[in-house]
Amino acid sequence: MCEHNPGxxxxxxxxAILGSGVAMGGRLVTAEEIDRLCGLRVxxxxxxxxxxxxxxxxxxxxxxxxxxxxxxxALEAAGLGLADIDxxxxxxxxxxxxxxxxSALILNELGSDTAGLTSFDINSTCLSFLVAWDMASCLIxxxxxxxxxxVSSEVASPGLNWRxxxxxxxxxxxxxxxxxxxxxxxxxxxxxHASLLKxxxxxxxxxxxxxGGSSLPATEHDGTNTSDFQFSMGGREVxxxxxxxxxxxxxELFVNARFSWGDVDLMIPHQASPxxxxxxxxxxxxxxxxxxxTVERSGNAVAASIPLAMHEAIExxxxxxxxxxxxxxxxxxxxxxxxxMTY
Amino acid sequence: MCEHNPGxxxxxxxxAILGSGVAMGGRLVTAEEIDRLCGLRVxxxxxxxxxxxxxxxxxxxxxxxxxxxxxxxALEAAGLGLADIDxxxxxxxxxxxxxxxxSALILNELGSDTAGLTSFDINSTCLSFLVAWDMASCLIxxxxxxxxxxVSSEVASPGLNWRxxxxxxxxxxxxxxxxxxxxxxxxxxxxxHASLLKxxxxxxxxxxxxxGGSSLPATEHDGTNTSDFQFSMGGREVxxxxxxxxxxxxxELFVNARFSWGDVDLMIPHQASPxxxxxxxxxxxxxxxxxxxTVERSGNAVAASIPLAMHEAIExxxxxxxxxxxxxxxxxxxxxxxxxMTY
Numbered sequence: 001m002c003e004h005n006p007g008x009x010x011x012x013x014x015x016a017i018l019g020s021g022v023a024m025g026g027r028l029v030t031a032e033e034i035d036r037l038c039g040l041r042v043x044x045x046x047x048x049x050x051x052x053x054x055x056x057x058x059x060x061x062x063x064x065x066x067x068x069x070x071x072x073x074a075l076e077a078a079g080l081g082l083a084d085i086d087x088x089x090x091x092x093x094x095x096x097x098x099x100x101x102x103s104a105l106i107l108n109e110l111g112s113d114t115a116g117l118t119s120f121d122i123n124s125t126c127l128s129f130l131v132a133w134d135m136a137s138c139l140i141x142x143x144x145x146x147x148x149x150x151v152s153s154e155v156a157s158p159g160l161n162w163r164x165x166x167x168x169x170x171x172x173x174x175x176x177x178x179x180x181x182x183x184x185x186x187x188x189x190x191x192x193h194a195s196l197l198k199x200x201x202x203x204x205x206x207x208x209x210x211x212g213g214s215s216l217p218a219t220e221h222d223g224t225n226t227s228d229f230q231f232s233m234g235g236r237e238v239x240x241x242x243x244x245x246x247x248x249x250x251x252e253l254f255v256n257a258r259f260s261w262g263d264v265d266l267m268i269p270h271q272a273s274p275x276x277x278x279x280x281x282x283x284x285x286x287x288x289x290x291x292x293x294t295v296e297r298s299g300n301a302v303a304a305s306i307p308l309a310m311h312e313a314i315e316x317x318x319x320x321x322x323x324x325x326x327x328x329x330x331x332x333x334x335x336x337x338x339x340x341m342t343y
Numbered sequence: 344m345c346e347h348n349p350g351x352x353x354x355x356x357x358x359a360i361l362g363s364g365v366a367m368g369g370r371l372v373t374a375e376e377i378d379r380l381c382g383l384r385v386x387x388x389x390x391x392x393x394x395x396x397x398x399x400x401x402x403x404x405x406x407x408x409x410x411x412x413x414x415x416x417a418l419e420a421a422g423l424g425l426a427d428i429d430x431x432x433x434x435x436x437x438x439x440x441x442x443x444x445x446s447a448l449i450l451n452e453l454g455s456d457t458a459g460l461t462s463f464d465i466n467s468t469c470l471s472f473l474v475a476w477d478m479a480s481c482l483i484x485x486x487x488x489x490x491x492x493x494v495s496s497e498v499a500s501p502g503l504n505w506r507x508x509x510x511x512x513x514x515x516x517x518x519x520x521x522x523x524x525x526x527x528x529x530x531x532x533x534x535x536h537a538s539l540l541k542x543x544x545x546x547x548x549x550x551x552x553x554x555g556g557s558s559l560p561a562t563e564h565d566g567t568n569t570s571d572f573q574f575s576m577g578g579r580e581v582x583x584x585x586x587x588x589x590x591x592x593x594x595e596l597f598v599n600a601r602f603s604w605g606d607v608d609l610m611i612p613h614q615a616s617p618x619x620x621x622x623x624x625x626x627x628x629x630x631x632x633x634x635x636x637t638v639e640r641s642g643n644a645v646a647a648s649i650p651l652a653m654h655e656a657i658e659x660x661x662x663x664x665x666x667x668x669x670x671x672x673x674x675x676x677x678x679x680x681x682x683x684m685t686y
Contacts, residue, residue, distance in 0.1 A: 062558050087540075097559065098437065098502070098552040099574070100675035101466050107544035119542040119678065120467040120474045123444050131463045135478060138487045144478075155557035159441070197430075199462040201450030209441040211561055214498035215405050216440065218554055218561035218572040229561040231442070332443035335462065 011257065013141035016183040016190030017343060018080070020311040021073025023066040025055035025157070025173035038165040049169035050274035054299030056157040057173045063096040066175035067153030068109035074149060074177035082110065085179065086145040087118025091132035091152045093125040093302040093331070094159065098213070106151060118145070125207075126270050126331035127197070128152060128303035129176075133327070134339055136180050137192035147181035152304040159209055161230035170273050171231070172299030176307035189322060194257035195339040198249065203241050206234040207332035239276050242330050243283065249336050250284065257340050263324050264290065264340075268313060270329025271295035271305040292318060305329075319343055354600065358480035359526040359533030360686060361423070361490070363654040364416025366409040368398035368500070368516035381508040392512035393617035397642030399500040400516045406439040409518035410496030411452035417492060417520035425453065428522065429488040430461025434475035434495045436468040436645040436674070437502065441556070449494060461488070468550075469613050469674035470540070471495060471646035472519075476670070477682055479523050480535035490524035495647040502552055504573035513616050514574070515642030519650035532665060537600035538682040541592065546584050549577040550675035582619050585673050586626065592679050593627065600683050606667050607633065607683075611656060613672025614638035614648040635661060648672075662686055 031045040031052050038045070046052055057066070071088065075081060090103035097105070103119035122132040129152045139145050153175035160168040183190040211229035212218050221229055254260060267290055269277060274295050281291045294309050301308055306327055313319035321343055328338035374388040374395050381388070389395055400409070414431065418424060433446035440448070446462035465475040472495045482488050496518035503511040526533040554572035555561050564572055597603055610633055612620060617638050624634045637652050644651055649670055656662035664686055671681035 063556075087542075094441065095438070095556040097554065097556040100468050100547055100551060103467075104542055104544045104547045104676035104678065107542055108547035110544075112545055115543050115545070116541045118540045119544070119676065120465060120471075120540070122463060122465055124446075124463040125443050128463075135482065135487075138482050138485055139478065142481055142485045144481045158557055158560040158562070197461045197463070198459045199430075199447055199450055200458050201447045201453075201462070202455055202458070204443055204447045204451035208443060211440065212555045213406075213438040213440040214501055217501040218564050219501070219569050221561050221564040222566070226562050333447035333462065335447065 011194055013137040013192045014183055015137035015140040015180055015192055016187035018179040018181050018187065019074050019078025020176065020178045020307065020314055021070050021077055022174065022176045022308055022311050023069035023073065026058035026061055027056045029054055029056050031169070034165065034169045038162045038168060040165060045165060045169040049166065050296055051170055051299045053297055054172035055174060057155050063092060063102055063153040063155045064105035064109045067102065067106040067151045070153065070175040070177035071106065071110060071149050071151050074179050078179040080179060082113045085117065085147045085149055088149045088151060089132045089136060090121045091128035091150050091303055092154055093123065093128050094154050094156055102153065106153070124331050124335055125333060126302050126305065127329055127335055127337040129306050130327055130329060130337045130339055131197060133180065134195040134197065140181060147179060149177055149179050151175065151177035152307055154302040154304045156302050159231050161227055161232065163227070164232065166235055167231055167233040170300045172301040174301040174304050174308055176304045176311050178307055187321065189342055191342050193259065193340040193342065194253060196249065196253045196256070197335060197337040199333050199335040200241065200245065201333060203238065203334040206238050206334065208232055238334060241334055242336065245336055246280065246283070250338065253338050253340065259340055264326045265323040266290055266292060266313065266319055267326040267328065268292045268306060268309050271298065271300050271309055272330065273300060354537055356480040356484035356535045357526055358483040358523055358535055359530035361522040361524050361530065362417050362421025363519065363521045363650065363657055364413045364420055365517065365519045365651055365654050366412035366416065369401035369404055370399050372397055372399050374512070377508065377512045381505045381511060383508060388508060388512040392509065393639055394513055394642045396640055397515035398517060400498050406435060406445055406496040406498045407448035407452045410445065410449040410494045413496065413518040413520035414449065414453060414492050414494050417522050421522040423522060425456045428460065428490045428492055431492045431494060432475045432479060433464045434471035434493050434646055435497055436466060436471055437497050437499055445496065449496070467674050467678055468676060469645055469648065470672055470678055470680040472649050473670055473672060473680045473682055474540060476523065477538040477540065483524060490522060492520055492522050494518065494520035495650055497645040497647045499645050502574050504570055504575065506570070507575065509578055510574055510576040513643045515644040517644040517647050517651055519647050519654050521650055530664065532685055534685050536602065536683040536685065537596060539592065539596045539599070540678060540680040542676050542678040543584065543588065544676060546581065546677040549581050549677060551575055581677060584677055585679060588679055589623065589626070593681065596681050596683065602683055607669045608666040609633055609635060609656065609662055610669040610671065611635045611649060611652050614641065614643050614652055615673065616643060
């Protein structure tokens with residue numbers, strides 16, 4: 001087996017997060033409600049999954065409506081308007097509809113002031129935001145774009161399988177957006193120092209929604225094969241595979257970046273699950289106060305989970321200008337990704 | 344209404360197409376077969392749609408199997424192997440399954456030698472390839488990656504609506520891949536000179552597959568609502584809207600690139616439809632021998648249509664090293680995109 005080195009050769013891209021905003025599903029769902037939906041004894045989800053609350057969308061909410069709201073709030077936080085950006089990249093793991101791209105649907109929600117903006121989607125399931133920010137930081141550094149909005153908006157709840165409570169009890173609906181661009185005086189020093197993204201696709205079918213695309217079209221759903229169109233996760237195997245790669249992965253990232261773990265002020269991981277996150281934190285020897293964890297209160301909002309957590313870290317003052325921040329996570333694929341930045 | 348200028352500020356990215364390869368669906372489908380599938384008189388599709396032949400997948404073929412084959416052939420054409428690339432970007436308009444990304448499924452098909460490669464999907468429907476090459480040329484120029492494969496693989500036939508023969512008679516299944524990287528001695532002078540991508544999302548619902556994502560889940564297909572899960576295209580309105588933007592769009596591209604129409608040796612458009620392509624060619628005043636058209640024989644293979652046509656242009660000697668080539672097209676969204684390059 002050959003081991004590739006996609007490298008992170010290009011260091012210190014001058015690109016800053018200028019503002020962030022979020023929009024959550026309208027309905028708070030407790031672990032007890034998940035217990036009922038799954039037909040389990042009250043207390044099962046809280047004890048075995050560990051996610052106590054999360055939000056689901058309600059009637060009338062969609063990935064594009066939440067996404068548009070998050071974009072508006074991120075622009076407001078950055079003190080900018082639609083006229084100040086070059087485009088919108090949607091970085092979600094779950095599409096709103098097969099055609100067109102969710103980015104176009106979000107621009108449609110934002111209205112006619114978006115006419116002429118660039119838009120496209122980037123998808124690496126739960127790592128979509130991280131990959132989009134990795135790529136966008138390069139595009140901004142070299143001047144392909146001046147300013148972009150990256151938005152992750154996930155409506156995951158309709159695809160949950162209540163007979164698989166280990167996954168159904170984790171997932172949340174929500175959206176987060178960031179405005180990114182060349183650092184200004186206020187964000188001087190902001191940069192992306194290094195990034196790494198590796199896929200181990202022998203495990204591509206461990207986490208999946210098998211039906212709904214071209215290989216098992218939605219039109220073949222007939223009521224007897226519903227679970228083929230729902231989320232399925234071989235959680236333990238994914239975790240075992242991930243842990244096997246993690247130490248070498250981070251060593252490569254840090255060597256490339258000429259960073260050490262001690263340089264990291266704050267790690268914002270993908271909010272995968274409470275138990276897996278705790279094990280990763282201990283295995284990597286990261287102090288609790290440097291490891292930002294919201295999953296028990298907020299669940300796993302797929303690709304929106306990293307920017308949702310980052311927004312909360314910014315708002316609460318945990319993530320401050322000048323800090324060295326490590327974003328990282330895993331996704332179906334199986335992919336592992338990380339990005340080292342100065343906020 | 345504000346008009347944005349996403350610009351193409353960064354000119355002359357040093358990035359070359361090092362090799363290309365294709366894989367087509369296994370079954371040749373004539374216009375007469377489309378007539379039968381749509382319940383129309385023999386001759387209707389040939390006369391009104393103008394696509395005489397196209398290929399559809401057969402049993403056992405998938406977006407990932409065709410995609411993997413196209414990747415293998417592109418690498419072979421470039422004289423390279425999997426160990427020589429940093430990653431695979433899948434640039435398809437139609438996903439194979441909702442989770443994981445099609446790029447991961449293609450790596451899975453390619454086998455364990457892909458372990459550790461970067462992978463993600465870029466989606467802007469029919470413009471996905473053009474957007475991926477635009478972005479990849481920037482990432483290669485600046486050194487984020489040395490070499491990538493971009494692959495577009497479309498299995499569109501299962502989503503066709505035989506009651507809408509204007510669209511069903513156009514579409515094809517197929518895959519095309521290109522290896523891209525820093526120019527070598529053999530490809531000296533190869534560059535991407537400029538690119539432009541603009542979305543007019545007021546028309547986001549004119550071309551769509553409404554069901555199968557989070558807003559109308561596949562699990563709600565019940566046999567009475569099948570057309571909600573099939574392709575639907577407001578062809579005339581899309582075309583009218585596109586034509587209104589096209590002259591200004593190309594003027595902006597050429598001004599940015601400091602090119603004129605006379606500098607273009609060959610234009611490879613998205614193979615949208617015979618009639619729309621002919622009107623565009625005449626309106627823009629492009630000589631027939633500079634406008635590469637395969638749609639009558641091959642149909643519209645969604646995002647694969649540009650790289651499929653480009654591969655044919657290369658193989659047939661129409662597209663040669665040193666030529667100035669213009670790729671362009673439109674996509675659901677509604678988006679317009681173009682890229683000027685030296686091959």
